[in-house]
Amino acid sequence: MARLIAIMSMSLDGFVADPEDGVTEVFGWQFTSGDVEVNTGGADAMTLRMSAPSAAHYLGLTSELGAVLTGRRTFDKAEGWGGNHAWGPAFVLTHHVPDGWPRAGSAVHFVTDGLDSAVQQAKDAAGEKAVGVHGADTIQQLLNAGLLDELAIDVAAVLLGSGVRLFDQLDAAPVLGDPSVVQGVGVTHLRYPVSRAEHPSPGTR
Template sequence: MGKVVADMSMSLDGFVADPSDGVDKVFGWYGTGDVAVASAHPDITFQVSENSAEYLREAIADTGALVSGRRTFDLAEGWDGKHPTGVPVFIATHSVPDGWPRADVPFTFVTDGIESVIAQAKAAAGDKSVCVASPSIAQQCLEAGLLDEIQVAVVPVLLGDGIRLFERFKDLVVDLTGPRVIEGKGVTHLVYGVKSA
Protein backbone atom coordinates (compact mmCIF):
# COMPACT_ATOMS: atom_id res chain seq x y z
CA MET A 1 0.00 0.00 0.00
CA GLY A 2 0.99 3.60 -0.50
CA LYS A 3 1.83 6.20 2.11
CA VAL A 4 -0.46 8.49 4.07
CA VAL A 5 0.78 12.00 3.28
CA ALA A 6 -0.23 15.35 4.74
CA ASP A 7 0.07 17.92 1.96
CA MET A 8 -0.55 21.60 2.66
CA SER A 9 0.52 25.05 1.51
CA MET A 10 1.61 27.24 4.41
CA SER A 11 2.91 30.71 5.21
CA LEU A 12 6.41 30.98 6.66
CA ASP A 13 4.87 31.58 10.10
CA GLY A 14 2.84 28.37 9.95
CA PHE A 15 -0.65 29.32 8.74
CA VAL A 16 -2.61 27.47 6.04
CA ALA A 17 -5.32 30.15 5.91
CA ASP A 18 -5.79 33.70 7.13
CA PRO A 19 -8.23 34.60 9.98
CA SER A 20 -11.09 34.82 7.45
CA ASP A 21 -10.26 31.35 6.05
CA GLY A 22 -8.72 32.96 2.97
CA VAL A 23 -6.12 30.90 1.14
CA ASP A 24 -5.17 33.24 -1.72
CA LYS A 25 -1.77 34.07 -0.21
CA VAL A 26 -0.78 30.46 0.53
CA PHE A 27 -2.16 29.09 -2.75
CA GLY A 28 -0.67 31.90 -4.84
CA TRP A 29 2.26 29.73 -5.98
CA TYR A 30 -0.15 27.71 -8.13
CA GLY A 31 -0.16 30.66 -10.54
CA THR A 32 3.40 32.03 -10.42
CA GLY A 33 5.09 30.19 -13.27
CA ASP A 34 5.17 29.46 -16.98
CA VAL A 35 4.56 25.69 -16.93
CA ALA A 36 0.97 24.46 -17.17
CA VAL A 37 -0.03 21.46 -15.08
CA ALA A 38 -3.55 20.19 -15.67
CA SER A 39 -5.71 19.06 -12.79
CA ALA A 40 -8.64 16.65 -12.98
CA HIS A 41 -11.05 19.57 -12.51
CA PRO A 42 -12.09 20.86 -15.94
CA ASP A 43 -11.78 24.51 -14.88
CA ILE A 44 -8.42 24.33 -13.07
CA THR A 45 -4.95 24.43 -14.62
CA PHE A 46 -1.96 25.30 -12.49
CA GLN A 47 0.75 27.67 -13.83
CA VAL A 48 3.88 26.92 -11.86
CA SER A 49 7.64 27.00 -12.20
CA GLU A 50 9.56 24.11 -13.79
CA ASN A 51 10.64 22.65 -10.42
CA SER A 52 7.15 22.98 -8.94
CA ALA A 53 5.64 21.41 -12.08
CA GLU A 54 7.80 18.30 -11.72
CA TYR A 55 6.98 18.06 -8.01
CA LEU A 56 3.25 18.64 -8.62
CA ARG A 57 3.01 16.09 -11.45
CA GLU A 58 4.70 13.50 -9.24
CA ALA A 59 2.32 14.22 -6.37
CA ILE A 60 -0.77 14.06 -8.61
CA ALA A 61 0.36 10.79 -10.21
CA ASP A 62 1.04 9.22 -6.78
CA THR A 63 -2.29 10.21 -5.17
CA GLY A 64 -4.95 7.51 -5.11
CA ALA A 65 -7.38 9.02 -2.59
CA LEU A 66 -7.82 12.23 -0.65
CA VAL A 67 -8.96 12.74 2.94
CA SER A 68 -10.41 16.04 4.08
CA GLY A 69 -12.29 17.35 7.07
CA ARG A 70 -15.87 18.56 7.04
CA ARG A 71 -14.84 22.17 7.67
CA THR A 72 -12.58 22.18 4.60
CA PHE A 73 -15.34 20.50 2.57
CA ASP A 74 -17.81 23.20 3.64
CA LEU A 75 -15.40 26.09 2.98
CA ALA A 76 -14.64 24.69 -0.49
CA GLU A 77 -18.38 24.28 -1.09
CA GLY A 78 -17.79 20.63 -1.87
CA TRP A 79 -15.47 21.61 -4.73
CA ASP A 80 -18.62 21.69 -6.86
CA GLY A 81 -18.48 17.90 -6.77
CA LYS A 82 -15.18 17.83 -8.71
CA HIS A 83 -12.06 17.84 -6.59
CA PRO A 84 -8.91 18.88 -8.55
CA THR A 85 -7.20 15.57 -7.71
CA GLY A 86 -9.81 13.55 -9.58
CA VAL A 87 -9.53 10.71 -7.04
CA PRO A 88 -12.03 9.37 -4.49
CA VAL A 89 -12.46 11.87 -1.66
CA PHE A 90 -13.19 10.82 1.92
CA ILE A 91 -14.62 13.41 4.29
CA ALA A 92 -14.13 12.87 8.04
CA THR A 93 -17.20 14.30 9.71
CA HIS A 94 -19.58 13.92 12.65
CA SER A 95 -22.61 14.29 10.38
CA VAL A 96 -23.28 13.98 6.64
CA PRO A 97 -24.32 17.31 5.09
CA ASP A 98 -27.76 17.72 3.57
CA GLY A 99 -27.90 16.65 -0.07
CA TRP A 100 -24.98 14.23 0.28
CA PRO A 101 -23.84 11.66 -0.68
CA ARG A 102 -24.52 11.95 -4.42
CA ALA A 103 -24.40 8.98 -6.75
CA ASP A 104 -22.47 10.86 -9.45
CA VAL A 105 -19.73 12.23 -7.13
CA PRO A 106 -16.91 10.06 -5.68
CA PHE A 107 -17.15 11.55 -2.18
CA THR A 108 -17.58 9.31 0.87
CA PHE A 109 -18.56 10.72 4.26
CA VAL A 110 -17.07 8.80 7.18
CA THR A 111 -18.55 9.35 10.63
CA ASP A 112 -16.79 6.68 12.70
CA GLY A 113 -13.36 8.17 13.35
CA ILE A 114 -9.93 8.85 11.91
CA GLU A 115 -8.82 5.21 11.76
CA SER A 116 -11.87 4.32 9.69
CA VAL A 117 -11.52 7.19 7.23
CA ILE A 118 -7.83 6.41 6.64
CA ALA A 119 -8.53 2.67 6.25
CA GLN A 120 -11.25 3.35 3.69
CA ALA A 121 -9.07 5.82 1.80
CA LYS A 122 -6.14 3.38 1.77
CA ALA A 123 -8.36 0.64 0.39
CA ALA A 124 -9.51 2.97 -2.41
CA ALA A 125 -5.97 4.20 -3.14
CA GLY A 126 -4.47 0.72 -3.54
CA ASP A 127 -0.73 1.07 -4.19
CA LYS A 128 -0.94 4.86 -4.41
CA SER A 129 -0.78 7.35 -1.56
CA VAL A 130 -3.56 8.85 0.50
CA CYS A 131 -3.33 12.64 0.59
CA VAL A 132 -4.53 14.30 3.79
CA ALA A 133 -5.51 17.87 2.93
CA SER A 134 -6.89 19.31 6.15
CA PRO A 135 -4.92 20.59 9.14
CA SER A 136 -7.15 19.07 11.81
CA ILE A 137 -7.17 15.69 10.05
CA ALA A 138 -3.37 15.80 9.63
CA GLN A 139 -3.02 16.47 13.37
CA GLN A 140 -5.38 13.60 14.21
CA CYS A 141 -3.38 11.29 11.93
CA LEU A 142 -0.13 12.26 13.66
CA GLU A 143 -1.65 11.65 17.08
CA ALA A 144 -2.94 8.23 15.96
CA GLY A 145 0.37 7.23 14.34
CA LEU A 146 -1.21 7.04 10.88
CA LEU A 147 0.89 9.60 8.99
CA ASP A 148 3.94 8.54 6.94
CA GLU A 149 5.00 11.82 5.35
CA ILE A 150 4.48 15.57 5.58
CA GLN A 151 4.72 17.71 2.44
CA VAL A 152 4.65 21.44 3.04
CA ALA A 153 4.68 24.10 0.35
CA VAL A 154 6.10 27.11 2.22
CA VAL A 155 5.27 30.46 0.63
CA PRO A 156 7.17 33.68 1.33
CA VAL A 157 4.53 35.49 3.35
CA LEU A 158 3.90 36.10 7.05
CA LEU A 159 0.17 36.03 7.79
CA GLY A 160 0.50 36.75 11.52
CA ASP A 161 -2.74 34.96 12.40
CA GLY A 162 -5.14 32.41 11.03
CA ILE A 163 -5.43 28.62 10.87
CA ARG A 164 -2.21 26.86 11.84
CA LEU A 165 -1.10 23.61 10.23
CA PHE A 166 0.29 22.27 13.50
CA GLU A 167 -0.97 23.75 16.71
CA ARG A 168 -2.16 21.51 19.49
CA PHE A 169 0.72 19.18 20.27
CA LYS A 170 1.30 19.53 23.99
CA ASP A 171 2.35 16.02 24.96
CA LEU A 172 3.42 14.66 21.58
CA VAL A 173 6.89 14.89 20.07
CA VAL A 174 7.07 13.81 16.43
CA ASP A 175 10.51 13.04 14.98
CA LEU A 176 10.92 13.60 11.25
CA THR A 177 13.45 12.64 8.60
CA GLY A 178 14.63 14.87 5.79
CA PRO A 179 13.79 17.27 4.42
CA ARG A 180 13.87 16.84 0.69
CA VAL A 181 13.85 20.42 -0.61
CA ILE A 182 12.51 21.59 -3.98
CA GLU A 183 12.78 25.30 -4.75
CA GLY A 184 10.03 26.72 -6.93
CA LYS A 185 9.00 30.23 -7.86
CA GLY A 186 7.22 31.78 -4.88
CA VAL A 187 7.35 28.51 -2.94
CA THR A 188 9.73 26.04 -1.31
CA HIS A 189 8.52 22.44 -1.18
CA LEU A 190 9.63 20.50 1.90
CA VAL A 191 9.10 16.75 2.21
CA TYR A 192 9.60 15.09 5.60
CA GLY A 193 9.22 11.45 6.60
CA VAL A 194 7.47 10.73 9.88
CA LYS A 195 9.50 8.38 12.09
CA SER A 196 7.39 5.65 13.61
CA ALA A 197 7.27 5.55 17.40
Protein backbone atom coordinates in the same frame (compact mmCIF):
# COMPACT_ATOMS: atom_id res chain seq x y z
CA MET B 1 -0.44 -0.71 2.20
CA ALA B 2 -1.08 2.83 1.01
CA ARG B 3 0.93 5.61 2.62
CA LEU B 4 -0.65 8.73 4.11
CA ILE B 5 0.89 11.97 2.81
CA ALA B 6 -0.16 15.30 4.32
CA ILE B 7 -0.22 17.91 1.54
CA MET B 8 -0.59 21.53 2.57
CA SER B 9 0.59 24.99 1.59
CA MET B 10 1.45 27.31 4.47
CA SER B 11 3.03 30.64 5.27
CA LEU B 12 6.56 30.90 6.57
CA ASP B 13 5.16 31.52 10.07
CA GLY B 14 3.06 28.35 10.00
CA PHE B 15 -0.45 29.39 8.95
CA VAL B 16 -2.56 27.62 6.31
CA ALA B 17 -5.25 30.31 6.25
CA ASP B 18 -5.57 33.93 7.35
CA PRO B 19 -7.85 35.09 10.22
CA GLU B 20 -10.81 35.30 7.79
CA ASP B 21 -10.13 31.73 6.61
CA GLY B 22 -8.70 32.99 3.33
CA VAL B 23 -6.04 30.94 1.56
CA THR B 24 -5.13 33.25 -1.32
CA GLU B 25 -1.79 34.21 0.17
CA VAL B 26 -0.52 30.68 0.81
CA PHE B 27 -1.70 29.32 -2.54
CA GLY B 28 -0.70 32.30 -4.65
CA TRP B 29 2.41 30.52 -5.94
CA GLN B 30 0.16 28.04 -7.78
CA PHE B 31 -1.20 30.79 -10.02
CA THR B 32 1.48 33.46 -10.35
CA SER B 33 4.93 31.87 -9.95
CA GLY B 34 5.60 31.00 -13.58
CA ASP B 35 4.40 30.21 -17.08
CA VAL B 36 4.05 26.42 -16.91
CA GLU B 37 0.37 25.53 -17.17
CA VAL B 38 -0.91 22.62 -15.09
CA ASN B 39 -4.51 21.42 -15.27
CA THR B 40 -5.67 20.06 -11.94
CA GLY B 41 -8.30 17.73 -13.37
CA GLY B 42 -11.36 16.70 -11.39
CA ALA B 43 -14.90 18.05 -11.62
CA ASP B 44 -13.80 21.57 -10.68
CA ALA B 45 -10.63 21.61 -12.79
CA MET B 46 -8.45 24.71 -12.73
CA THR B 47 -5.44 25.75 -14.75
CA LEU B 48 -2.47 26.55 -12.52
CA ARG B 49 0.52 28.59 -13.67
CA MET B 50 3.75 27.70 -11.89
CA SER B 51 7.48 27.84 -12.26
CA ALA B 52 9.03 24.78 -13.88
CA PRO B 53 10.41 23.36 -10.58
CA SER B 54 7.04 23.78 -8.85
CA ALA B 55 5.17 22.20 -11.75
CA ALA B 56 7.48 19.17 -11.75
CA HIS B 57 7.09 18.82 -7.98
CA TYR B 58 3.29 19.15 -8.14
CA LEU B 59 2.85 16.67 -10.98
CA GLY B 60 5.22 14.17 -9.41
CA LEU B 61 3.49 14.32 -6.05
CA THR B 62 -0.08 14.16 -7.33
CA SER B 63 0.77 11.23 -9.64
CA GLU B 64 1.48 9.18 -6.51
CA LEU B 65 -2.05 9.64 -5.14
CA GLY B 66 -5.07 7.37 -5.44
CA ALA B 67 -7.44 8.81 -2.82
CA VAL B 68 -7.96 11.78 -0.51
CA LEU B 69 -8.67 12.04 3.22
CA THR B 70 -9.81 15.35 4.65
CA GLY B 71 -11.98 17.08 7.21
CA ARG B 72 -15.35 18.77 6.96
CA ARG B 73 -13.95 22.32 7.03
CA THR B 74 -11.82 21.66 3.95
CA PHE B 75 -14.75 20.00 2.19
CA ASP B 76 -16.95 23.02 2.86
CA LYS B 77 -14.23 25.47 1.80
CA ALA B 78 -13.74 23.61 -1.49
CA GLU B 79 -17.51 23.32 -2.04
CA GLY B 80 -17.15 19.57 -2.36
CA TRP B 81 -14.73 19.77 -5.33
CA GLY B 82 -17.73 19.64 -7.65
CA GLY B 83 -18.40 16.10 -6.43
CA ASN B 84 -15.16 14.57 -7.69
CA HIS B 85 -11.70 15.39 -6.38
CA ALA B 86 -8.85 15.46 -8.88
CA TRP B 87 -6.78 13.04 -6.81
CA GLY B 88 -9.35 10.24 -6.59
CA PRO B 89 -12.14 9.26 -4.22
CA ALA B 90 -12.39 11.67 -1.29
CA PHE B 91 -13.18 10.57 2.25
CA VAL B 92 -14.45 13.34 4.52
CA LEU B 93 -14.12 12.86 8.26
CA THR B 94 -17.21 14.44 9.83
CA HIS B 95 -19.78 14.07 12.61
CA HIS B 96 -22.73 14.65 10.27
CA VAL B 97 -23.29 14.17 6.54
CA PRO B 98 -24.06 17.59 5.00
CA ASP B 99 -27.47 18.29 3.49
CA GLY B 100 -27.72 17.30 -0.16
CA TRP B 101 -24.98 14.70 0.10
CA PRO B 102 -24.00 12.07 -0.96
CA ARG B 103 -24.79 12.85 -4.60
CA ALA B 104 -25.31 10.56 -7.55
CA GLY B 105 -22.15 10.18 -9.60
CA SER B 106 -19.99 11.70 -6.86
CA ALA B 107 -16.82 10.08 -5.49
CA VAL B 108 -17.04 12.00 -2.20
CA HIS B 109 -17.72 9.76 0.80
CA PHE B 110 -18.53 10.80 4.37
CA VAL B 111 -17.11 8.91 7.33
CA THR B 112 -18.93 9.41 10.62
CA ASP B 113 -17.46 6.54 12.65
CA GLY B 114 -14.02 7.96 13.40
CA LEU B 115 -10.48 8.40 12.19
CA ASP B 116 -9.52 4.71 12.02
CA SER B 117 -12.44 3.97 9.71
CA ALA B 118 -11.69 6.98 7.50
CA VAL B 119 -8.03 5.94 7.17
CA GLN B 120 -8.91 2.36 6.30
CA GLN B 121 -11.51 3.35 3.71
CA ALA B 122 -9.14 5.83 2.06
CA LYS B 123 -6.30 3.29 1.98
CA ASP B 124 -8.56 0.63 0.49
CA ALA B 125 -9.63 3.04 -2.23
CA ALA B 126 -6.05 4.12 -2.98
CA GLY B 127 -4.86 0.55 -3.48
CA GLU B 128 -1.13 0.58 -4.26
CA LYS B 129 -1.06 4.38 -4.45
CA ALA B 130 -0.86 6.89 -1.58
CA VAL B 131 -3.59 8.82 0.21
CA GLY B 132 -3.28 12.61 0.09
CA VAL B 133 -4.40 14.28 3.31
CA HIS B 134 -5.89 17.77 3.48
CA GLY B 135 -6.94 19.90 6.44
CA ALA B 136 -5.06 21.12 9.49
CA ASP B 137 -7.24 19.33 12.04
CA THR B 138 -7.16 16.02 10.17
CA ILE B 139 -3.38 16.21 9.82
CA GLN B 140 -3.04 16.97 13.54
CA GLN B 141 -5.19 13.96 14.43
CA LEU B 142 -3.11 11.68 12.22
CA LEU B 143 0.15 12.97 13.70
CA ASN B 144 -1.17 12.44 17.22
CA ALA B 145 -2.27 8.91 16.29
CA GLY B 146 1.06 8.04 14.66
CA LEU B 147 -0.64 7.27 11.35
CA LEU B 148 0.97 9.81 9.03
CA ASP B 149 3.84 8.67 6.80
CA GLU B 150 4.96 11.92 5.20
CA LEU B 151 4.57 15.69 5.32
CA ALA B 152 4.61 17.41 1.93
CA ILE B 153 4.61 21.10 2.82
CA ASP B 154 4.73 24.00 0.38
CA VAL B 155 6.16 26.95 2.33
CA ALA B 156 5.01 30.14 0.65
CA ALA B 157 7.14 33.26 0.93
CA VAL B 158 4.55 35.16 2.96
CA LEU B 159 4.04 36.02 6.64
CA LEU B 160 0.43 36.08 7.89
CA GLY B 161 0.97 36.82 11.58
CA SER B 162 -2.20 35.00 12.64
CA GLY B 163 -4.85 32.63 11.34
CA VAL B 164 -5.22 28.84 11.20
CA ARG B 165 -2.05 27.03 12.23
CA LEU B 166 -1.06 23.77 10.62
CA PHE B 167 0.88 22.35 13.57
CA ASP B 168 -1.42 23.12 16.48
CA GLN B 169 -2.83 20.85 19.20
CA LEU B 170 -0.08 18.26 18.86
CA ASP B 171 0.32 15.84 21.75
CA ALA B 172 4.05 15.54 21.06
CA ALA B 173 6.47 16.70 18.40
CA PRO B 174 6.64 14.13 15.58
CA VAL B 175 10.01 12.72 14.61
CA LEU B 176 10.91 13.81 11.08
CA GLY B 177 13.54 12.46 8.74
CA ASP B 178 15.70 14.47 6.36
CA PRO B 179 13.61 16.39 3.83
CA SER B 180 13.76 16.53 0.08
CA VAL B 181 13.79 20.16 -1.03
CA VAL B 182 12.61 21.79 -4.27
CA GLN B 183 13.09 25.53 -4.66
CA GLY B 184 10.32 27.18 -6.66
CA VAL B 185 9.49 30.84 -7.22
CA GLY B 186 7.92 32.31 -4.09
CA VAL B 187 7.69 28.86 -2.48
CA THR B 188 9.87 26.04 -1.15
CA HIS B 189 8.58 22.48 -1.44
CA LEU B 190 9.54 20.18 1.45
CA ARG B 191 8.84 16.47 1.86
CA TYR B 192 9.59 15.01 5.28
CA PRO B 193 9.24 11.33 6.19
CA VAL B 194 7.52 10.89 9.54
CA SER B 195 8.68 8.17 11.92
CA ARG B 196 6.00 5.64 12.88
CA ALA B 197 6.53 5.76 16.65
CA GLU B 198 4.14 4.26 19.17
CA HIS B 199 1.15 6.53 19.82
CA PRO B 200 -2.18 6.20 21.64
CA SER B 201 -5.29 5.31 19.68
CA PRO B 202 -6.72 8.22 17.68
CA GLY B 203 -9.43 10.37 19.19
CA THR B 204 -12.42 11.88 17.48
CA ARG B 205 -11.74 15.61 17.83
